[in-house]
Structure formats: C-alpha cells, structure tokens
Amino acid sequence: MLWRRYLLWFAHEHVDFRNAEMQSILSVLDIPIKYIEKPCVRKPYWIVELPTEESARKIASRSVLLKNCIELWARAKTESQLHTNLKSALNNSSSKWIVNENNLNEVSDTHVCPSSLIYPCCSVDKSFKIEVETFCKHFSMKEKVDKIERFSYLPMEGAVKLKKPDVTLSYLEFYGDDPNNVPEEPYDLFFGRWIADGQRDVIQFHSLKKRQFIGNTSMDAQLALVMANQARVAPGDLVLDPFVGSGSLLVAAAHFGGYVWGSDIDFMMIHARTRPTRVGQKARTKEESIRGNMKQYGTSSRYLDVLVSDFSLPMWREDLKFDSIITDPPYGVREPAEKIGIDRPNYILTEEHLVHHVPSKVEYALPHIYGDLLAFAARHLRVGGRLVTWYPLVREEYREEHLPQHPCLELVANSEQVLSKLTARRLLTYEKLHDDVPNMPVDPHGGTHNFREKYFAMGEISRREKKMRRAEEIAATAAYKAKMAAGDVT
C-alpha cells in the first residue's frame, strides 16, 4: 500500500492538548499514522503519512485544534531547495517518494515526491489557485504574489480561479514561534495540495458570545469540543455530564453525534432561572435553557434529559453503561461545591416546611467529588469508554502520582491549561479497562490537592502582601513629604 504524506497544520494555541486530541481522534476513527518527523511543541505542524486521502479528510472533520491538512509535495529548509525538490519531483515517475537512505539525521528536506501526485492537478480542465501562508511574519499582497510567481515552472494548464477552484495549492513558510526574534529567511518551507480544513469554524459557530443560554462558568466552545474529542464521542453514543451547569459540554458532545444526559444539584441553573450572566441583561428569557441551546445548534434531537440531582447520591440504574462521561465539577471558587446535608444532628423537617422546601447544603470537598466521580465512572462506563474531566490545582504542587486514581481506570491523557501565575487546571482523560469493579473504600484524604483551600489561602497571602506593600509605599511617601517640608531634598 502506498501511504500518502501530509502536512498537518495546527492552530498555535492549547499546544498541550494537541497530541492528546489527535491521538483520541486517530483511535476513534481507527486510523494508523506514521511520523516522518517527530512532532515538536514549538512547531505548529506535523509531517506524517496516512493510508489514504479519505483518512486525512476524516481527521480534519473531527479535529478542533487542526487548521488544515495539506498533501505534501515538497518540503525544505531553504527556498531554493524547495524549488529544487519540486522541480525534481516533476521528473520522478517512480510513483514513490525518493528518500535519501543515507541521510541519518531524519530530516525530510531533500525528499522528492512522485510526479503522479502533481500531474493530475495540472490538466487544462482543472481550475486552480495558489495560497501563501506565513507563520510569524507578515507580507504584503505584492510580496505574496512574487512568491507565487516563483512557482511558474509548474505545468499548470488550467485557469486560475480564486473562488472554489478545483485545486488549491498551498505554500507555507515557517519563521519560528518567537515573534520577538523573527529571522530574515524562514526555517521551514512547504508546498502541496490543500485537502481539508479542520473544525476551527465550529468554534465560531458555537461561540459563547452568540449562545442563548450561558452561565458564569460556561465552558469555552473550543475546549468543550476538545473534551468531546478526548471522550471519543461517536454517533449514537450515550453521554453524561453529572455537573452539567449550563450544558456547554452537552452541546459539544451532541455536535459529534452523542445523545446527552445532564444532571446538576443547582435547581435554578437547570431551570435557567439564575441571574443573567450577560452584562446589562435584566432577566432570563423563555428560550434560555440547555435544550434551547441544542435547538440553536440543530442538535435538539439528541437531547435526552437534564435532571436536578445530587451527585453524591446514586440515581442511575446499577447496570446502566454510558459510552462517555464528560464533566467539569465545581472547584468551589467561582461555583460552590456542594451536596445536600446539614451539620445539625437528628434534624427533622415538618410537613408544613416540606412544600417548596429548598434543602440546605454542606461542602462537597474536591477530593470527595473526584473520589465519587472515578468510582461512578468505573461502575457506569462501558469497557473502553472514557471519563474526561477537569482537575484544578496549584501549579507548583502538581505531582502526577497525586492525581485521582482508580484500579478500573487508566489515565490516557493529561493536558494543562494555565489559569494564572499560580493556578492551572488539567484535562484528565481516563479509559475504563475492565468491569471487575472493586468496592473502593471512600478515602477522605484521597487526593492531596485541596484546590479550594489552597486557592483561598493563596489569595489571603497575596492580599496581605499587597497591603504590606501599600503600607510601605504610604510610609515612604510620608517620609519623602516630610523631607520636602524640611527643605533638605537635594
């Protein structure tokens, strides 16, 4: 089988999620991949081989972090080498890449592609255009046209057409990832045929700015979609978010064909009766609901239900298996982490109090939430199903071995999103290994990261520091003024 060589060009953000998302997509689509060069986080591209063009298109149809996919015709470290490679390719009738086997440093910058990739695009009935993309350096339209003209030796016989041509050729120059240190000449250059764009458009389509119903902690559209990919949501899957809030994760899961359930302890949130989140909005409108959001995106047929329930108590049938569980539990900072309860012993509610009674809540500490969540996932995921959850922590205290664990679950991905200088959250992806679920004792000390306590303790310290600094400044100013008044300032 002749594999084809592709350039996968990524958006240069959420870099720590790139490999995790791609591996999840490759496994859900069952597509093998070969790396021509080892991926590097400082480069927004991968050079790979895939079995078919169809597999490249499928990957692009799922990936949110992928910008586009190019069938590679030439790649080089200098412009002249790129043109040399491409010209040689026109004469390579071997239908294979010419690879210098003696080149041990594994850089593919002198490889020559088979002419059979190029000629079918050149016929007189194929309209075409050439696009120029430069990373980390800006060029004027005139400069870009000059770059295109240097490809005039290509035997393109078709007409140039800028809108929807039959063939789009892409020329890319990479000037490194440091905008403060841009070189004169690019580090890396690529030329090839555009195959497909990734799902960057869906991020705009799902943007929270235009979503009907949002809450204070609604998940950003891009990360929600990445989560659904991490969970390997496939058409017809049963997906649950047990801390559903305003349902951002359900929207993303349903986008990839999942049928979604959500539950949350917050009655007002589930009924969309919390105070409006948007500035200037006085009251929630009737259309605002999780279901309304799914209607907005055309996925309401995959809305199952949302329920008001306390995750610390069992609700689902023992033998129910979900294909995936995607969630973002409350960290106890911007949303309270609570369960039903009361600290008073022998508390009894009278009959008259029961009507419209709002139950009191006690803290549901983070280690308990994650303990319950992993135990729940171990019981209620199908084998091979995935739990995808965020985990907040203080950055300098992070130890991988302290992350929540369960004997039935394997941690398959772990990507960091930095929130502030001191804090971050990690997107953890667990895969269920087997159905042999032990009765795990609830470990009240499970997980040494108690994010909430530490977060506020940290805030306390920085507040105290600020006060002290301010006091010093005032004292210094006062001393300076006193000196001024005494007239001994030189």
Next chain:
Amino acid sequence: MKLITHNMLTSKCIKGVLTGYPLAINATDVKVTEVDYNPDFLSRVIPKLDWEVLWTAANSIGHGEGLPKAVEPKFEENEEFLKKAHKVLLEVEVEEGYLTCPESGRQFPISKGIPNMLLTEAEVQ
C-alpha cells in the same frame, strides 16, 4: 422527562430503599415533540432497556397503544417496531407530574419536563 430517562432512573438514594425501581409515573401534562428518527441509536439503546418497565410506563401515561409487550426478535431490521420504540422513548415527554418510589412512596416532582431527584437534608442524615 422522556421515557428513556425514566427507564434508567431509580430512587435508591433514599435510605433503606434497596432498588427503588421502577418509579411510578403520575403525569398531569404529557407532550409529544418530534425527534429525528435514528435506527442505529435505537438498535444500540434497546438492549439496555428494561422493556417491560418501558411498556408499563408508556401505558400509564396513555401512550402505550400498539407497543409490543416484549422486544421482538431481529428488532434491528424491524422498522415498524423501531419507529414505535422511537416514539415512546424519545418523543413522548412528561412535562408536569411526579415520580413515586416503589418502596417508600417518596414522591419526586417533575416540573417543566425536569425531574427533581433531590432529597431533603433530613433524609440524607
């Protein structure tokens, strides 16, 4: 609340309740909304159901007409059967009413289509 949800729901959160299944439905308002028919999804979900519970639930809210009492063999190829299942599982919804625990009699209200499964602080002590 759709009947697919009802089929998966228990009241075993209540102290002393063993299975809490199936919950009885009392509906004061039932509506039917159109949902895209997806035979692949139905074929995957039907084996997970307690069909008898579904049949009883559908009849208890007046939408059991013509629904077979048992899952038919080779149901995946039986479009007529799948369409009936589709309707009761996904299109019929209890808007207002309550669910009742079969063991304790505890009621859980359903309002605007959303069941409230919360207990009170006294019940979880």
